[in-house]
Every structure is written in structure tokens, then in C-alpha cells.
Amino acid sequence: MLAKWGAAALVAGVLAVAQPTAQPSPPPGPTPGQPSLDFPVPPSGEPSTEPSGEPGTGPGAPPSQIVPRSVNLALRVEPDGRLSVTEQVFVHGVAGMTRHAALRIRAGDRDRVFTIDDLAIDGNGSAETTDDELILRLREGVTTVKYTVDGAVGDVGGHQQVRWQLASGWDVDLRQVRASFAAPSPPENVVCRAGRQGSDTPCESAITDHGQVLRVVQPDLPAGERVDLQVTLPGGTVGANARFDEVARPSAFAITPVSGIGLGVLALVLVGGFGLLWLARGRDTRATATDIGSVEPLVEEGGRVAFASPDGVLPGEVGTVIDEHVDVADVTATVVDLAVRNYLAVRRTAAGWTLVRRNPADAALTGYETAVHTALFRDGPEVALAGLRVDLAPVREDLYASMVRHGWFTRRPDRERTRWTVAGALLALVGAVTTVVLALTVGHALLGLAVVAGGLGLTVGARLMPARTARGSVLVQQVRGLRGFLRGDLAAVPAADREMVLSRSLPYAVVLGESTRWLAHLAGLERVYWFEGDLAAFPEFLRELDAAFAASGQLR
Known part of the structure; x- marks a missing residue:
């Protein structure tokens, strides 16, 4: 009996050795109402990769839910x-x-x-x-x-x-x-x-x-x-x-990366814009800064000495070429020039100063000169300076247009200034509205202020926008030389030609502010053909004529 049980035990032992070790089983599924990780950890705790066959197949394969990352x-x-x-x-x-x-x-x-x-x-x-x-x-x-x-x-x-x-x-x-x-x-x-x-x-x-x-x-x-x-x-x-x-919100006007970039872009635009403007105006700056000697406007014609302005510029055009504005002095100089050229005479009466028409406007006059002549004698052949009211708008328009027509400017300076001034004002307005909107919403309000600054900069720079042409810059230098002539000595002018030379150059002296010095030369003459009165009273006439034109409110 014992032998039989011993044999049975030996067989059982051998079978036990030959039997493979049982594989651990996955934990049971999630208990209802309890959260779970939804898949078991691999038995070895090691990372697993999917076998080449179907997921989850083969001995020791991990559950199919486990994937890398x-x-x-x-x-x-x-x-x-x-x-x-x-x-x-x-x-x-x-x-x-x-x-x-x-x-x-x-x-x-x-x-x-x-x-x-x-x-x-x-x-x-x-x-x-x-x-x-x-x-x-x-x-x-x-x-x-x-x-x-x-x-x-x-x-x-x-x-x-x-x-x-x-x-x-x-x-x-x-x-x-x-x-x-x-x-x-x-x-x-x-x-x-x-x-x-x-x-x-x-x-x-x-x-x-x-x-x-x-x-x-x-x-x-x-x-x-x-x-x-x-x-x-x-x-x-x-x-x-x-x-x-x-959350501590930064001030709407705090410097943030966004507003900092915007301010940097604005700085570049302003610097670049004013740099381009400086280049465009460089020729004009050199023209006004260069030291230039006296220009000799006297020419000989048939044995007589006559006055000839640089590039044919008229007295009313001189001031506009220099300061790019049509001023009262430009129109006053034009009236004196019309008197010198025998289209009108200046007369002093007991009632005051009077302008008398001598010849009608003709084809020899430019558009703006014709406009002056027409405005003065619209109501008759004589007009008193006292209470004189004239429409100078056509004069201003034609005088600006002549700047472009002669090739001294590429564009009308008045319209160019207005265009850029309006653009700058609108840009500043847009910037102001943008500043308010940004301050009340997402912040970065400095971007709006940057636009305001750009608009104001454009408005300030608008005064410098109109650039003269090369011909206009040369004329500025010649006009400066003409002033040197007006300050010089006229001893070389023959006596027979003195009245004509002094009279034809007087309107240029008026517009260039040299009339007092020039009148000293005229004082040596007994009389002049275009002025009916004592030349000593000529400065008074100029002041009243300036006042009459200024009263129109159309010129500065």
C-alpha cells in the first residue's frame, strides 16, 4: 500500500514540475459607481510594445489599451x-x-x-x-x-x-x-x-x-x-x-510688448518720413543757406540800360517763390508794378489816396495781374483806398497756379500743405478714437496715442511738404542776389535811364523789404511818371494799400 502511494506521489511530483507556471490574470473590471484607470498595469511593470500580430495576442502580451505616450x-x-x-x-x-x-x-x-x-x-x-x-x-x-x-x-x-x-x-x-x-x-x-x-x-x-x-x-x-x-x-x-x-490688469497706458512694438514702428515711420522730407527739402535749404553775391539784373538794349528780373520772375511771384505763400506784400508789389508799367497811376488828393486806371488789362498781363487789375477797377476808372474792398481769391488762385506753370514748384504749395494737414488731422482724430476704444477694452492704449502723435507729426510736417523744383531753388538764390543789387550803388546807371531802372526795380524792392533804401535813390529825381505826388509820402501809400488788402481777410 505504501509503495502504491509513494508511486502516486512521485508521479504527481513529476507532473507538477512539468506543468507551466500560471500567468497572472488582469484585475477585475471597474466596480459600478467607482472610477478606474480602465486598464491594468503590465505584470512586470515594464513598458510594452504591441506584437506584430493582433493587439493583445500571444503569450505575455499586455492588454490592448496600453499604448506608448x-x-x-x-x-x-x-x-x-x-x-x-x-x-x-x-x-x-x-x-x-x-x-x-x-x-x-x-x-x-x-x-x-x-x-x-x-x-x-x-x-x-x-x-x-x-x-x-x-x-x-x-x-x-x-x-x-x-x-x-x-x-x-x-x-x-x-x-x-x-x-x-x-x-x-x-x-x-x-x-x-x-x-x-x-x-x-x-x-x-x-x-x-x-x-x-x-x-x-x-x-x-x-x-x-x-x-x-x-x-x-x-x-x-x-x-x-x-x-x-x-x-x-x-x-x-x-x-x-x-x-x-x-488679476491686476495693467494700466491701459502701460508699456506692453504690443504697445512697445507699435511705438517702435511709429518711431521708425516718423524718422523715415522726416528723413525723406529732409532730402526733398535739402536743395531748398542749401539754396537759402548758401552765401551768394549780388546778381546783376541790368542789361543793355540799343544803347540803353534796362532792368531784367531773374528768370523773368514778376514782383508778385518773388514773395511766393521764397515763402510759398501768397501774402499781402505780393499783391501790393503787383499794384506798384502795374503803376510802373503804366496800367494805373497813384494819385494823392485831399480825400486820400486814389488809384487811377490808365490802360485796360491786355494780353501782356499774366492771369494774376489781370485779376488784380479787374478787382481794383471793377466799379470804375478810379478807386479810393479808403474803404477799398476787393475779392483777392482769384488773385491767390492764379498766383499759386503760376508757380507750377513756370516750373518753380512740382505742385501747388497751398493745396499740398492743405492735403497733408487734413491727412494729419484725420490721422490724429482716428488715433484719439482708437485710444479711447483700446483703453475701455483690451488695453494697449499707447498704440492709439502713437497714432495721435503720428497725425500731429504729419500736421506739423505739412508746412514743409511742398518742395521746389531745381529751377525753383536756383531762382531763390537769384532772388537773394537781387536783394544784394538793391542794396548796392547805382552810380553806373546813366542819368537818362535812371528813372526807368529805379521805377522798374522798385516793386521788387517793395516785396523784398528794401523799399526805404530804394526810395532814397528815387528821391534824387524831380518826379516819376507813375506817381502823382511827393515820393516822400510813398511809404504811407504802401501802408494804406497793405491795410486795404489785409481787410479783405483772404490773405495773411
Whole structure:
């Protein structure tokens, strides 16, 4: 009998040795009403790769749910409002994975603040928290991280909202994010968003199962993007612990990167614009700054000496070429020139100064000279300076037009100034409105002020916009030389030609401010043909004529 039992024992022992060791079985599925990681950890704790055949086949193959760079989470809201979180991360590759999860999330004009407690890690890596981040540094293998979140539950309009970002701040693309969420009461509403911060893209799947456990699935999440879960529970389900910090908004007029770039661009535009303007005006600046000698305007014709202006410029045009404005002095000099050329005479009577028409306007007069002649003698052959009112608008228009017609300016200087002044004013107005709008909305109001400054700069620079042509700049130099002639000695002028030379050059002396010196030369003459009175009273005539034209209000 003993021999038989001994033999049986020996056979059993041999069979026991030959029998393969049993494989560990996966843990049972999730208990209803409880969150779970939804898949077991591989038996060896080592990272696994899928075999070449069907997933999950072959001896020792891991469950099919485990894929490289996957994150599984189990979340549960505790009665006191804390959120218990278990994260299981499958890291594949020696480079590892790192997560910087923000613990401050913008919520309107405030920051929602979360706190991490009871942080523990089981696996190949490290975990830590700072005031603003949860930081995970994981290496190859499957690692489980557990922690609780304080600040996830808030009371909102008779309900409670639980918010936590299931995945955020990972430095690699995640192939799969899965999460299960359970709370003491079933969810009333679920909002799950995936993608960049602030995006409204819904998660791939967020479904509550028969056990009232919410299960979320999000495949293919790019590095740096987030899965943001917000679950609404009935009011009073758990303790509320949400915390918010008011965000100190910078002053609307603070220097920010955006406003700094805008100010830099404005500075470049202003510097570049004024640089181009300086180049355009450089010829004019050199023309007025260059020291130039006296210009000799006297010419001999048939044995007689006559006066000839540079480039044929008329007295009324001289002032406009120099200062780019039609002034009262330009029209006054034109009246004197018309008297010298025998189109009118200046007479002094007991009642005051009177202009007398001698010849009608003809083809020898330019457009603006004809306009002056017509304005003076519109009501008869004689006009008294006392109470004289004339329409000088046609004079101004024709005189500006003659600047372009003669090729001294590329464009009418008055219209060019007006165009740029209006553009600058409109730009400043747009900048002012933009400043107000930005200050009341997104900030960066300095951008609006930059536009205002640009508009004001354009308005100031508008006075310099009209650039003379090369011919105009040469004429400016010649006119300056003409002033030297007017200040010189006329001893070389023959006596027979003195009256004509002095008279023809007097209008130029008037417009260039040299009339007093020039009248000293005329005082040696007994009389002049165009002035009926004592030449000593000529300055008085000029003052009253200037006053009469200034009273029109059309010239400065």
C-alpha cells in the first residue's frame, strides 16, 4: 500500500514540475459607481510594445489599451470637495516625458487657483509642485501618480461645478488620454474641451456609463494642448472650495510688448518720413543757406540800360517763390508794378489816396495781374483806398497756379500743405478714437496715442511738404542776389535811364523789404511818371494799400 502511494506521489511530483507556471490574470473590471484607470498595469511593470500580430495576442502580451505616450486617469470628488486623482502614464522611449500643469487658470477677469496635496509617485520619475505648477518628470515605463486637488469645486447659480485639466503642459504629443470621473451625485451636465488653451473644440468622447461614472476619451493630443473637463453637479453635493485671485490688469497706458512694438514702428515711420522730407527739402535749404553775391539784373538794349528780373520772375511771384505763400506784400508789389508799367497811376488828393486806371488789362498781363487789375477797377476808372474792398481769391488762385506753370514748384504749395494737414488731422482724430476704444477694452492704449502723435507729426510736417523744383531753388538764390543789387550803388546807371531802372526795380524792392533804401535813390529825381505826388509820402501809400488788402481777410 505504501509503495502504491509513494508511486502516486512521485508521479504527481513529476507532473507538477512539468506543468507551466500560471500567468497572472488582469484585475477585475471597474466596480459600478467607482472610477478606474480602465486598464491594468503590465505584470512586470515594464513598458510594452504591441506584437506584430493582433493587439493583445500571444503569450505575455499586455492588454490592448496600453499604448506608448498614453495617460489614464481616475478622478473622484470627495464629500469635502477635494478631488482625488490617479494618473497612470505609459512612457516609451529614453527621452521621457515632462508635464508642467498650470495651477492658475484664467477665468474671466480672475485667476482660478488650485492646490495640490498628498502628492505620491510610483514608478520611474519624479513629481513636485510649485505655487503655480504641478511638474512631472517621467522616464521609460509605466508610472502612477496620485494627488488630491483643492479648489476644483465651485458654487455657480444653485449648482456646483467641478473643473480640472485632465491633460495639459505635456512636452510630447499624447496618443491617447482616457479618464473616469465619479462623484456622490450623477453629473447634470458635462463640458469637455480639447486643444489649445481657450479653444472650444469638444473632446472626442465624454459619456456617463450605467454606473453613473463619466468616461472621457481623447486621442492624439498635440504637445502643449489641454483636455479641460467641467462637470456640473446638483447644488450642495459636496463642499465648495474654489478660490479665485483678482488679476491686476495693467494700466491701459502701460508699456506692453504690443504697445512697445507699435511705438517702435511709429518711431521708425516718423524718422523715415522726416528723413525723406529732409532730402526733398535739402536743395531748398542749401539754396537759402548758401552765401551768394549780388546778381546783376541790368542789361543793355540799343544803347540803353534796362532792368531784367531773374528768370523773368514778376514782383508778385518773388514773395511766393521764397515763402510759398501768397501774402499781402505780393499783391501790393503787383499794384506798384502795374503803376510802373503804366496800367494805373497813384494819385494823392485831399480825400486820400486814389488809384487811377490808365490802360485796360491786355494780353501782356499774366492771369494774376489781370485779376488784380479787374478787382481794383471793377466799379470804375478810379478807386479810393479808403474803404477799398476787393475779392483777392482769384488773385491767390492764379498766383499759386503760376508757380507750377513756370516750373518753380512740382505742385501747388497751398493745396499740398492743405492735403497733408487734413491727412494729419484725420490721422490724429482716428488715433484719439482708437485710444479711447483700446483703453475701455483690451488695453494697449499707447498704440492709439502713437497714432495721435503720428497725425500731429504729419500736421506739423505739412508746412514743409511742398518742395521746389531745381529751377525753383536756383531762382531763390537769384532772388537773394537781387536783394544784394538793391542794396548796392547805382552810380553806373546813366542819368537818362535812371528813372526807368529805379521805377522798374522798385516793386521788387517793395516785396523784398528794401523799399526805404530804394526810395532814397528815387528821391534824387524831380518826379516819376507813375506817381502823382511827393515820393516822400510813398511809404504811407504802401501802408494804406497793405491795410486795404489785409481787410479783405483772404490773405495773411
